[in-house]
Amino acid sequence: EIxxxxxxxxxxxxxxxxxxxxxxxxxxxxxxxxxxxxxxHGKSLEWIGYIDPYNGGTSYNQKFKGKATLTxxxxxxxxxMHLNSLTSxxxxxYYCAREGVLRSFDYWGQGTTLTVSS
Amino acid sequence: DIVLTQSPASLAVSLGQRATISCKASQSVDYDGDSxxxxxxxxxxxPPKLLIYAASNLESGIPARFSGSGSGTDFTLNIHPVEEExxxxxxxxxxxxxxPTFGGGTKLEIK
Numbered sequence: 001e002i003x004x005x006x007x008x009x010x011x012x013x014x015x016x017x018x019x020x021x022x023x024x025x026x027x028x029x030x031x032x033x034x035x036x037x038x039x040x041h042g043k044s045l046e047w048i049g050y051i052d053p054y055n056g057g058t059s060y061n062q063k064f065k066g067k068a069t070l071t072x073x074x075x076x077x078x079x080x081m082h083l084n085s086l087t088s089x090x091x092x093x094y095y096c097a098r099e100g101v102l103r104s105f106d107y108w109g110q111g112t113t114l115t116v117s118s
Numbered sequence: 119d120i121v122l123t124q125s126p127a128s129l130a131v132s133l134g135q136r137a138t139i140s141c142k143a144s145q146s147v148d149y150d151g152d153s154x155x156x157x158x159x160x161x162x163x164x165p166p167k168l169l170i171y172a173a174s175n176l177e178s179g180i181p182a183r184f185s186g187s188g189s190g191t192d193f194t195l196n197i198h199p200v201e202e203e204x205x206x207x208x209x210x211x212x213x214x215x216x217x218p219t220f221g222g223g224t225k226l227e228i229k
Contacts, residue, residue: 035218044209044220044221044222044223045166045209045211045220046220047217047218047219047220059216061216061217062217063217095165095166097165100168100171101171101172101175102152102154102156102171102172102213103154103213103218104156104168104171104172104177104211104213105156105158105166105168105211106168106171106177108165108166108167109165110164110165111165
């Protein structure tokens with residue numbers, strides 16, 4: 001069974017940074033790109049970027065360049081998203097999602113809720 | 119960026135009837151014979167679930183009452199007959215051009 005297991009909710013102060021993890025299981029981790037998506041409360045979805053776990057190559061939404069950094073640890077089949085200089089605008093649910101056929105997102109993590117508050 | 123406009127923003131459909139959701143793209147999402155348009159269902163507190171990929175292909179495990187159609191800039195998701203469990207928000211998403219973008223969502227209520 002294919003699963004993407006994300007790290008738990010985070011409460012952080014403005015100006016701090018956070019690292020969210022996404023552990024993949026049930027498939028060959030390096031064969032599929034991993035995407036990250038932001039969903040602000042009650043709103044639609046925004047693509048942050050993706051990483052190719054095979055070679056670490058990345059592509060980012062221009063809006064999130066400088067805000068998000070994507071990495072992977074192949075040995076543990078885990079993808080990471082680091083978010084820096086956090087503000088209240090970064091409070092949201094963040095999802096990892098595997099790239100499927102024709103760049104659809106066929107499997108999703110359960111989501112990680114980030115709250116930025118003093 | 120390609121803008122996806124979904125309509126309606128919300129709709130209420132009686133049990134067993136048809137729900138139709140439209141998604142219009144600001145430019146074509148077709149490439150090399152394929153339409154790079156996908157549809158997702160999201161229920162509260164859950165991640166989105168892929169229903170339809172490449173405009174009209176049913177994802178494995180998704181009931182056949184869901185169907186997708188369209189090409190170029192105009193796409194449609196149909197659900198017939200609607201069941202209670204279909205109450206959710208539905209999103210279209212284009213993957214033809216970076217950044218991948220999503221529509222604003224359509225909230226489906228079952229009467």
